[in-house]
Amino acid sequence: MISIWFFIGISLAVNGALILAAGIYQLVNPPVNPGVVLFHLHANVWWGTALLVFGLIYCFKFAPGRQS
């Protein structure tokens, strides 16, 4: 049976990748009106990276083939 933690890893990794991609796009093409405060912190870049790394660790550690 696939572990619940594997599903969580998939969710975090995919969401992290999407958020990171959106952040990088905005970094390269800064919008004229960002629409949010503290835009200069580029939270989506570092938060997306953190989720992606965390998710990949879970995916690897709890991959179906690795579970007894």
Add this chain to the structure above:
Amino acid sequence: MTPLLATEVPTRLVHLAPVDVVIVVFYFALVLAIGWYLKGRANTGEDFFMAGREMTAWVAGLSFLSANLGALELMGWAGSAYQYGILATHWYWIGAIPAMLFLALVMMPFYYISKTHSVPGYLKLRFGEPARALSAVSFGFMTVLMSGVNMFAMAKVMQIVLGWDINFSIWVSSLTVAIYVTLGGLRSAIFNEVLQFFLIWAGALLIPILGLYEAGGWTNLKLQIAQRTSEQYVHLWSGLGSFTTNPMGIHWTGIVFGLGAIISMGYWTTDFLVVQRILAAKDIRSAEIAPIIGAGFKMMVPFIVILPGLLGLAVLPMKLVPESVAKVTGGYSYNDVLPLMLARYCGPGLLGLGVTALIAGFMSGMAGNVSAFTTVWTYDIYRPFINSKGSDHHYVNMGRWTTVIAVLISVGTAYLVMQFASIMDYVQALFSFFIAPLFGTVVLGMLWKRATGPGGFWGLLCGTLSSISMWTWVKLDPSALRYVALSPHAKGLAQDMYQALWSFVVCVVVTVVVSLATKPTPDSELTGLVYGLTEVPAVRDVPLYQKPLFWAAVVTVVFFVLNIIFW
């Protein structure tokens, strides 16, 4: 433009970028995929209703907490923090932690050893059929109403944030929950609750982090709140010496005895919605550890719920108002503070995750209600009173159909909820009606072997009726609040606290009096159900750090330290 946005209204707070829509759609696809994957593992009653009783302590503990992270938690308490200040934190600390530890160390052994499927099922074993019937019917009634509250709250957020039509949101979320619970039963609900726990933290944690950065740290935030409101908005206990010196209009006795000793005990130890997750644990040590794990994380939830409400007081340019005023003036209500903060800080991608976290929170609450209702209906109403001779397969099918019907009833309830001015008051009133007397009945049943069947039934009935009577009395004559809550200065939430306290007292007094007047139950019939007649397996062969008592002590110390820091 996706079809999802076709029903938008012009008042939306934000526009989703394509990446946000992808994140939301991915979430729905994943929860449905999990339900589909688990459908082959829900063929027996034990699998469908109890998740096979094979959950680890971590899965059961996070699910136990996540089932409570519904609409009330995310949106309602952020709004309450804006309205009442840090006092709202009491519902997370003294209003949860002692009760969770009490469940783990005192009550869970009786639930687990009796092998009951539900809380009403325990009442059947301990007090007989009448107490079970009363409890099952009142629980079912409360559960579908709560489910409707969840649906309505979610649809409201989607309308405010995204401009989605309320009807569209209700039907999409309810159909998704119906599909994944029908396919995988409780195991599917638990899996998705654990997933939702992570999404909620991933999606909501940025708000307090960025909010504190903008406000200049906690000390500056307190100063700004004190300037805009009063200093009492940032103190947990120092203003509770009088009804008139705190924003909530409540006395510390109401918080300690009404909330801490009765309402929270009732909710966290006898509400089957949350207890069901623990009953699915794989062994008794996991069942004892799971609520302690939940308590540890529960203490941290104010960081993503209460703090955004407090930050809203300091950084939002507009002033939020009660729901009834917002409807007239077109402004934003207290309950809108969380989505407003989300829109303030979260750009493309993050916004999609934040919206997904809200949807996940709402859907976890709804799924929890539906799966608990399905179990109680099938095992505590349908099987004993309608068809007691069905096969296991028949009851599983009944569970699947009940899931669909429960969702439909909840949808109807959501439309009813729209008629009420305040979501919070509505839910609190429900808690007071049923939960406090039920706690009195269950705890007496577990700890006092002299309590009899008639005592349990009449205590529960009289306690419930007394609660409904007090609520009706104050509704008809608001000045009666001075008698129920002991002060003319008391406000709505204070009424709930004292109402729960009195109904608990009525339940206990009636149970004791009737029990002493009726024939005692023989000890042989109480084995495994009552303290003193139940042999609880001791946790001996594990290291100290794996013992429930050790972690309960750790949580207790942190609990006291937090209360002192924010005194």
